[in-house]
Amino acid sequence: xxLASVRKLRSFGIIGMNQRNFGLVSKYNPRHxxxxxxxxxxxxxxxxxxxxxVPQLLGTLNFxxxxxxxxxxxxxxxxxxxxxxxxxxxxxxLVISEHxxxxxxxPSGDALRLHHIERxxxxxxxxxxxxxxxxxxVMIESLIQLDPVFSNYSYEGIPDIRIIVLKGYPIMAMLRLxxxxxxxxxxxxxxxxxxxxxxxxxxxLHAVQFGNPVSRHPDTxxxxxxxxxxxxxxxLRLAAASYEMTGLGYLGVDIVLDKDQGPMIIELNxxxxxxxxxxxxxxxxxxxxxxxxxxxIEPDPQVRVNFSKENFSTTLRRLPPRKQRTRATDHAKNKxx
Amino acid sequence: xxxxxxxLVVVILTLCFGIGLILxxxxxLGFPLLPYDKTFVWTIEAKIDFLAQGDPVIVTFTLPPxxxxxxxxxxxxxxxxxxxxxxxxxxxxxAQWSKRTxxxxxxxxxxxxxxxxxxxxxxxxxDAPQSPMQPEFDEVFKTAAVTLLDQVRAKSANPETFTRExxxxxxxxxPSQNQRLLLNDHADAEYKTNLIVNxxxxxxxxxxxxxxxxxxxxxxxxxxxxxxxxxxxxxxILFDQDTGVSGKPDNFLMWQRGGQSLLxxxxxxxxxxxxxxxxxxxxxxxxxxxxxxNKQAGLIDFSIYSLPIEQQNAFKMILLLPxxxxxxxxMRLIIGIRTSGTFMPILIALALIQTTLxxxxxxxxxxxxxxxFIRSYLSRLNLxxxxxxxxxxxVVIAIMASISIISHKLGLSQAMTVTLFPMIILAWTIERMxxxxxxxxxxxxxxxxGGSLLTAIIAYLFMTNRIVEYLTFNFPExxxxxxxxxxxxxxxxxYRLSELYRFHSLERRNDTSKR
Numbered sequence: 061x062x063l064a065s066v067r068k069l070r071s072f073g074i075i076g077m078n079q080r081n082f083g084l085v086s087k088y089n090p091r092h093x094x095x096x097x098x099x100x101x102x103x104x105x106x107x108x109x110x111x112x113x114v115p116q117l118l119g120t121l122n123f124x125x126x127x128x129x130x131x132x133x134x135x136x137x138x139x140x141x142x143x144x145x146x147x148x149x150x151x152x153x154l155v156i157s158e159h160x161x162x163x164x165x166x167p168s169g170d171a172l173r174l175h176h177i178e179r180x181x182x183x184x185x186x187x188x189x190x191x192x193x194x195x196x197x198v199m200i201e202s203l204i205q206l207d208p209v210f211s212n213y214s215y216e217g218i219p220d221i222r223i224i225v226l227k228g229y230p231i232m233a234m235l236r237l238x239x240x241x242x243x244x245x246x247x248x249x250x251x252x253x254x255x256x257x258x259x260x261x262x263x264x265l266h267a268v269q270f271g272n273p274v275s276r277h278p279d280t281x282x283x284x285x286x287x288x289x290x291x292x293x294x295x296l297r298l299a300a301a302s303y304e305m306t307g308l309g310y311l312g313v314d315i316v317l318d319k320d321q322g323p324m325i326i327e328l329n330x331x332x333x334x335x336x337x338x339x340x341x342x343x344x345x346x347x348x349x350x351x352x353x354x355x356x357i358e359p360d361p362q363v364r365v366n367f368s369k370e371n372f373s374t375t376l377r378r379l380p381p382r383k384q385r386t387r388a389t390d391h392a393k394n395k396x397x
Numbered sequence: 398x399x400x401x402x403x404x405l406v407v408v409i410l411t412l413c414f415g416i417g418l419i420l421x422x423x424x425x426l427g428f429p430l431l432p433y434d435k436t437f438v439w440t441i442e443a444k445i446d447f448l449a450q451g452d453p454v455i456v457t458f459t460l461p462p463x464x465x466x467x468x469x470x471x472x473x474x475x476x477x478x479x480x481x482x483x484x485x486x487x488x489x490x491x492a493q494w495s496k497r498t499x500x501x502x503x504x505x506x507x508x509x510x511x512x513x514x515x516x517x518x519x520x521x522x523x524d525a526p527q528s529p530m531q532p533e534f535d536e537v538f539k540t541a542a543v544t545l546l547d548q549v550r551a552k553s554a555n556p557e558t559f560t561r562e563x564x565x566x567x568x569x570x571x572p573s574q575n576q577r578l579l580l581n582d583h584a585d586a587e588y589k590t591n592l593i594v595n596x597x598x599x600x601x602x603x604x605x606x607x608x609x610x611x612x613x614x615x616x617x618x619x620x621x622x623x624x625x626x627x628x629x630x631x632x633x634i635l636f637d638q639d640t641g642v643s644g645k646p647d648n649f650l651m652w653q654r655g656g657q658s659l660l661x662x663x664x665x666x667x668x669x670x671x672x673x674x675x676x677x678x679x680x681x682x683x684x685x686x687x688x689x690x691n692k693q694a695g696l697i698d699f700s701i702y703s704l705p706i707e708q709q710n711a712f713k714m715i716l717l718l719p720x721x722x723x724x725x726x727x728m729r730l731i732i733g734i735r736t737s738g739t740f741m742p743i744l745i746a747l748a749l750i751q752t753t754l755x756x757x758x759x760x761x762x763x764x765x766x767x768x769x770f771i772r773s774y775l776s777r778l779n780l781x782x783x784x785x786x787x788x789x790x791x792v793v794i795a796i797m798a799s800i801s802i803i804s805h806k807l808g809l810s811q812a813m814t815v816t817l818f819p820m821i822i823l824a825w826t827i828e829r830m831x832x833x834x835x836x837x838x839x840x841x842x843x844x845x846x847g848g849s850l851l852t853a854i855i856a857y858l859f860m861t862n863r864i865v866e867y868l869t870f871n872f873p874e875x876x877x878x879x880x881x882x883x884x885x886x887x888x889x890x891x892y893r894l895s896e897l898y899r900f901h902s903l904e905r906r907n908d909t910s911k912r
Contacts, residue, residue, distance in 0.1 A: 064898075
């Protein structure tokens, strides 16, 4: 069958785009808080204030005439990443891993000249990658150093970990591995591999590329079953703390692991996608209902992390046979308790 | 939950209001729900000729009575040099033409156009008229009449059957001596009518003459046909005086009831009246709009119909947009097709309406692909964003111009319609596609471009459908129904069709892991 049956998908608790927009994004995320996550500079500032580590900011460009100063900024750094401040979905990100002041090399080895980079920057400033084509700013960040854990699992790029956080509770996680096909970008649309990560342990569960199951990395041929994310507790705590940081109830937290500095938040997303369900081979709905059934939100991120690890792990302890709860029964329960 | 109920109330209110207005227009004002509804419009011209003798002339002519199941569209009393006035008498409407002096042959005209509407009127029972005056016959004549009536009475049961039997007997092919005497060998229709009315009066039944016109297309020099109407105690029944068949025949217009004269001419001789009839077909909708405007029905008077025709045509287009919006909502929320730009497909569809489908699509593809090709060169020129978009607009215009010129030289007039595509939209499409190509690769370009085009084609097919076009223009209330639908769809949280495909591998793996 090419199409899945609606009944089965529903019984797995798979959430569709309409339900995400209606029941999660518009329900938990007040629109006035969006700028906090849409503007990466603001996010960075918030995270720093909260004591969360982020990639170092090397410089910003706000106006077209700043482009002339680009060379001066770049001269001081061996490696850097150029990003649009309000871009989404990894759009407009340019990674330079090496340069000799005339040729700038991407991780793939392609050489760019300074005027290519200048054009890229000026495109970003014109609003090419921003939401709705508004004028944008450019930020230049230090390059993340690949953690050796991933050296066998990534190709020409830095993998990142997406954790979905509902009301401060991490509910599902996915590792996005760069591939040759994805041009070194951790973007599933473009062919990055999505690996479902067990919330309880940080172990890899399933992997998909273009929506189809894979068991080995397409470029390095390493099997995923041996993969475990280091600093897993730390990652979960960072993700859970993002709730207090932004006030957004439904959040996608993107974290990278730096060889030297450990986990860092690189981006927050107020409208995280649904591919994570495919990578985890599980639906979000049972976990959402479990969180929505809670009467009060624990103020301590660590307590929330413990709750999630206990309840949402698929390997530590199988979930009790799923009682399909509806919103209505939850309401009824809340009333009586 | 509260928001949900509130929405439900709004949806139900809009829906009821919209459907209510549509039903009102359909049932009360008679707007047909389909564009194919046609009505026959009869145009009848009565021509009155007479010879004037140099004296003041007054022509009085009986006009047909207005009946609930007939709509008189237009009446025209044009007659050169004559003064006209309408008279209302207890027996019906009459027209009067007058002139101080006239000599020689004179003509006056009365023109009427009318159509039958669907009004089904119960004939109200009319009170029995006063019993008729006994006609005065000479002795021989009266004996013959009484004998005949006796025979007829024996074969009948009530006034209706009595009248039918009487007419049959009088018209029988082998008349008895009595009948011959009564008919007096005048085969004159007028004489026969009077005879029947008088015989019925002798029997004590109220009867009257009815004159009417058979409506047949293209007839000229017709005259009125005489009928007899008999009161059976409850209501009047119409009889054909030649066959005895009762009831009003099809396509028959009653012109005059009762014994009053049809035409009186004072100051003229040799007067005669002749009728000519033309039938034409008109769409019911046009007739209804017209008659509603005449009746000053508020809903119609304050509607799009009161605008000048040019604006009406503009609105025809605008009122189609909600249909396109509905299609986009369905395609995106239910089917899950990705389009580039939310409402760009509607704009493409609007352009397709102007260019026709196949030519439009070919032109669109040619312009966009050529544009993409040139845009890829522009991207190497290191231009600022706004300047680049402007450059793309100029490129699009150049492409359009060259397509038009080349196709004109080749004699392909259809390709000229390329100019109807909105240029700015095309330029934006090219720019977006090109950025998409650079960032997400050609696959995404084909998915989104194809999605937009598919949505546009479906929207086009709906928007050009004759029924849809008719309904949206003539029932703008449909917009409310449309709005309600979109509000409901806005609450749809189920899976999109595309997601059933997206998650299908998930279903398979869950199945195998369970086993």
